[in-house]
Amino acid sequence: MWYNPETVNIERNLVEYCLTGKNKGIPGASAEGLKQYRQLLRNNIASILENAFPITNAALSTEKWELLLDKFHSQHAAQTPQIWKLPLEFVNFCSENRFSEKMELPFLNDLLKFEWVEIEVHTMQNIYPEPYEKQGNIASGQFIVNPEYQITRLEFPVHIYSAKASVAHKGEYFLLTYRTPVEYEVRFMDLAPLHVYYFNKLINEQCTADKIIDEVLKTSGQRLNIQELRNNLLDFIITLLKEKVLLGYKHLYHN
Amino acid sequence: MDSIQTGIGFRREIADDFFGQSVLDPDFIELAPENWVGLGGYWGDIFKKATKTYPVILHGLSLSIGSPEEPDWNFLKHVKEMIEELHIKIYSEHLSFAKMDNAHLYDLLPIPFRKDAVRHVVKRIQQVQDFLGMQLTLENVSYYTPVAAEMEEADFINEIVEQSGCGLLLDVNNVYVNANNHGYNAREFIDKMLLGSVNYIHMAGHLQLSPDLIIDTHGEKIIDPVYDLFDYTAGKMKPVPVLLERDFNFPESEELAGEMKRLKEISTKNWRDYVVQS
Numbered sequence: 314m315w316y317n318p319e320t321v322n323i324e325r326n327l328v329e330y331c332l333t334g335k336n337k338g339i340p341g342a343s344a345e346g347l348k349q350y351r352q353l354l355r356n357n358i359a360s361i362l363e364n365a366f367p368i369t370n371a372a373l374s375t376e377k378w379e380l381l382l383d384k385f386h387s388q389h390a391a392q393t394p395q396i397w398k399l400p401l402e403f404v405n406f407c408s409e410n411r412f413s414e415k416m417e418l419p420f421l422n423d424l425l426k427f428e429w430v431e432i433e434v435h436t437m438q439n440i441y442p443e444p445y446e447k448q449g450n451i452a453s454g455q456f457i458v459n460p461e462y463q464i465t466r467l468e469f470p471v472h473i474y475s476a477k478a479s480v481a482h483k484g485e486y487f488l489l490t491y492r493t494p495v496e497y498e499v500r501f502m503d504l505a506p507l508h509v510y511y512f513n514k515l516i517n518e519q520c521t522a523d524k525i526i527d528e529v530l531k532t533s534g535q536r537l538n539i540q541e542l543r544n545n546l547l548d549f550i551i552t553l554l555k556e557k558v559l560l561g562y563k564h565l566y567h568n
Numbered sequence: 569m570d571s572i573q574t575g576i577g578f579r580r581e582i583a584d585d586f587f588g589q590s591v592l593d594p595d596f597i598e599l600a601p602e603n604w605v606g607l608g609g610y611w612g613d614i615f616k617k618a619t620k621t622y623p624v625i626l627h628g629l630s631l632s633i634g635s636p637e638e639p640d641w642n643f644l645k646h647v648k649e650m651i652e653e654l655h656i657k658i659y660s661e662h663l664s665f666a667k668m669d670n671a672h673l674y675d676l677l678p679i680p681f682r683k684d685a686v687r688h689v690v691k692r693i694q695q696v697q698d699f700l701g702m703q704l705t706l707e708n709v710s711y712y713t714p715v716a717a718e719m720e721e722a723d724f725i726n727e728i729v730e731q732s733g734c735g736l737l738l739d740v741n742n743v744y745v746n747a748n749n750h751g752y753n754a755r756e757f758i759d760k761m762l763l764g765s766v767n768y769i770h771m772a773g774h775l776q777l778s779p780d781l782i783i784d785t786h787g788e789k790i791i792d793p794v795y796d797l798f799d800y801t802a803g804k805m806k807p808v809p810v811l812l813e814r815d816f817n818f819p820e821s822e823e824l825a826g827e828m829k830r831l832k833e834i835s836t837k838n839w840r841d842y843v844v845q846s
Binding site for chain 1 (some may be wrong): 684749
């Protein structure tokens, strides 16, 4: 650094004024000009967050939304050089500062997560899937997943009900968000906890449907209705295939 | 330069008007790396299509050459990769600061016009040029208040350009805005600039809030006095690429095409002889 300490302080004071409105002394500066900078900086943040979170913005009163923006603008040290990624920092900032509790907005964290995950999946870098077959045996085949997805755990089902209505349905919800190949359409799927278990087995452990059923029966002591369990799992796999969450079947290589 | 080149900032809002039955047919486009690095999906494809269709000039937003802290070398790695991949000839940034204590501000704040700031910025430019292995081109920014100035803006810019060897992105609208806001003569300011170091010109619209306050919004059409100032400037220098900057409040693309046409006419009037000779 080749600045004199005095010049650094001047720059720091200018920034502090822009973020907090506190003027610690900026020699030669005009009050009107400083006011413009403070406004411009805040408008940039407001604009990016209002575009990223239209549902949250609409669900909150103007006072509460503006208060969140003020807090974020004045207290948060933004880390990303890419402003379109700033909404993620806002999600984390709101969660870490417990605004959900302080402002009596129980759905706030989940609603922000829900809106951000759509942007995140829409813009995520392309991940190319392994080669796959379109035809296969649904019970004994292994599957190739569309890799452009995220599973989000929610306490309030803001993906099903309006934000305020979701409060009456507090529980454990799982939202699968994925991007279709080619069209790049972001789609959502509500997953029951059992389906998250199946999904994990199918994708991360590369289990076949038959193997999953065997495992479930072993751990449950075979007290379950096998046919019902099997039909439920196969229906789930069919839905995942139809909705392009699963792209197809793993190649079976023969020597 | 072997032809008159007029370009436009490639923005998501007008992306559709560049392809197919294109309304906009620029000689080049300008991209901000910050808006495109790491993007996949639909916009990743649009980026690939745009950069395959048009020559590109990069215009960064986050370098913050006037910050006390080190540049973000990690992000500059991505910029460097983009420069290499797209065979970029001009990477421009702003002579301002947009970061303090490692927090991004997402707007351009004025560096105090002081000798120690010249020294600091020159060293930073040299570091960045060494890192990228190419010349950096810096834009004179608009500003709405002087900040602890100890020297004239023109001298500040010139000393930095001279000592660092960087290029100048001459934003003609910013000269007009600053001349209005700070009460100096825009043509005299242009006369003082090292026009031989200019690599690139920006033209844009602005918003006049009061007689002595103009905000550089990039959200309005270019006004006649700014076209006149460009005409004056172009008459004093060799041809460089000229860009229409529009970031907000987008009109029909026909209107943007009309502005680019006018920029090309002024460029051609002033630079025809250079281009014919080469």
